[in-house]
Amino acid sequence: MPTFRAPRGTRDLLPDDAARFLRLAAVARDLADRYGYQPIETPIFEQAAVFERGIGEVTDVVEKELFRIAPRTDESESWALRPEPTAGIVRAYVQHGMQTWPQPVRLTTIGPMFRYDRPQAGRYRQFWQFDVEAIGDPGPAIDAEIIELGARFYAEVGVEGVEVLLNSIGDPACRPSYLAALVDYYRARADALPPTERHRLERNPLRILDSKDPQMAAINAVAPRIVDHLCAACAGHFAAVRSHLDALRIRHRIEPGLVRGLDYYSRTAFEFYVTGREGQQQALGGGGRYDGLVELLGGKPTPGIGFGLGLDRIALVLGEQAESGGAPGVGAPGVAAPDVVVVSADPNDTVGRLVVATDLRAAGLRARADVGRRKLGRQLEAAGRDGAHFAVILGDELAAGQVQLRDLEAGTQRTVAMSDLARELKRGASQHKHG
Numbered sequence: 444m445p446t447f448r449a450p451r452g453t454r455d456l457l458p459d460d461a462a463r464f465l466r467l468a469a470v471a472r473d474l475a476d477r478y479g480y481q482p483i484e485t486p487i488f489e490q491a492a493v494f495e496r497g498i499g500e501v502t503d504v505v506e507k508e509l510f511r512i513a514p515r516t517d518e519s520e521s522w523a524l525r526p527e528p529t530a531g532i533v534r535a536y537v538q539h540g541m542q543t544w545p546q547p548v549r550l551t552t553i554g555p556m557f558r559y560d561r562p563q564a565g566r567y568r569q570f571w572q573f574d575v576e577a578i579g580d581p582g583p584a585i586d587a588e589i590i591e592l593g594a595r596f597y598a599e600v601g602v603e604g605v606e607v608l609l610n611s612i613g614d615p616a617c618r619p620s621y622l623a624a625l626v627d628y629y630r631a632r633a634d635a636l637p638p639t640e641r642h643r644l645e646r647n648p649l650r651i652l653d654s655k656d657p658q659m660a661a662i663n664a665v666a667p668r669i670v671d672h673l674c675a676a677c678a679g680h681f682a683a684v685r686s687h688l689d690a691l692r693i694r695h696r697i698e699p700g701l702v703r704g705l706d707y708y709s710r711t712a713f714e715f716y717v718t719g720r721e722g723q724q725q726a727l728g729g730g731g732r733y734d735g736l737v738e739l740l741g742g743k744p745t746p747g748i749g750f751g752l753g754l755d756r757i758a759l760v761l762g763e764q765a766e767s768g769g770a771p772g773v774g775a776p777g778v779a780a781p782d783v784v785v786v787s788a789d790p791n792d793t794v795g796r797l798v799v800a801t802d803l804r805a806a807g808l809r810a811r812a813d814v815g816r817r818k819l820g821r822q823l824e825a826a827g828r829d830g831a832h833f834a835v836i837l838g839d840e841l842a843a844g845q846v847q848l849r850d851l852e853a854g855t856q857r858t859v860a861m862s863d864l865a866r867e868l869k870r871g872a873s874q875h876k877h878g
Contacts, residue, residue, distance in 0.1 A: 546579030707735025
């Protein structure tokens with residue numbers, strides 16, 4: 444028989460991992476709700492043209508990392524799995540006439556994305572993102588709100604030492620002159636550029652600034668900075684974003700190499716970084732303003748800004764920080780233990796256990812029925828291994844409407860009327876929680 448494994452670059456989220464992700468997602472959803480961002484779900488796959496336009500054909504994501512779906516012979520459309528959520532959300536904004544809604548339209552989603560990337564620690568071919576988008580507001584205040592939301596998310600899940608990197612990439616009015624200066628700078632050093640960067644020089648020179656090639660570090664360190672070439676409108680917007688962040692007490696650092704290399708991106712670009720165990724900076728997520736994207740996908744000119752935060756990377760960093768002595772954060776592993784396990788003196792009475800457990804679940808308790816046909820001692824041992832606070836023991840008293848309630852941690856036991864059981868368990872669970 445063949446041995447089957449998860450595809451390379453993917454992983455199974457086993458119960459501990461899945462519980463960690465659910466807790467991170469719960470914090471994200473709560474925050475988005477508090478900030479007024481409404482949930483949206485778009486398809487996991489779209490027309491490939493949505494991403495080619497929405498991300499840009501001259502990008503690694505589209506050229507090398509897009510998971511394309513082979514169409515059936517009777518289909519002419521070309522499809523692809525989503526590598527990021529923004530393009531699909533903007534497509535939905537245009538398709539469903541959201542420009543007629545009160546602006547800005549604040550939207551959020553959490554879900555899997557797909558990139559045919561080289562697998563490595565914290566980077567998978569299927570990965571999860573927490574995403575927010577605000578479409579329809581050109582002002583600096585919404586930029587600051589979104590950056591502050593991202594910073595608060597990291598704080599609330601327990602990631603320590605997060606740093607906000609910030610830049611402005613100008614707009615169509617001032618970026619061309621900067622690009623000309625940048626191209627002149629790199630062409631004068633073309634012999635020192637690695638092949639990949641020489642290729643980018645002709646097609647997308649801004650991308651050279653965020654090159655990860657060690658050869659580029661010294662060259663990029665003294666390259667022209669876009670913040671020195673901003674027009675008055677872009678410089679004013681950037682200054683206003685920074686003043687809003689200062690008012691919100693969000694510490695940030697200007698990073699000239701932080702860019703978005705496509706024409707429809709404009710002005711604010713930002714990323715969140717944290718220092719890893721080896722002292723190296725790890726990117727946790729980021730975003731920026733995309734004032735030309737709605738028009739590119741068929742809508743009227745409409746400003747927009749958003750971010751995508753990687754939950755896989757956050758879970759990895761939380762684990763590293765816990766190993767280094769930091770707080771475990773809300774993403775720490777561990778499946779929630781049941782409040783109560785229902786057992787019985789009669790090894791064959793699985794029906795009675797299941798009925799009582801079902802009633803307790805309906806009352807809002809986390810209850811498990813031991814449905815194995817085994818002796819009472821074994822049932823109680825299993826309840827203890829599960830970490831349950833209580834065991835409800837069904838015995839002869841059941842005929843009189845009573846059960847035995849055992850506190851597994853305290854080792855005490857008493858008789859409780861069935862009519863009072865849910866109330867007593869809730870009170871006991873609350874005492875365990877706050878004790």
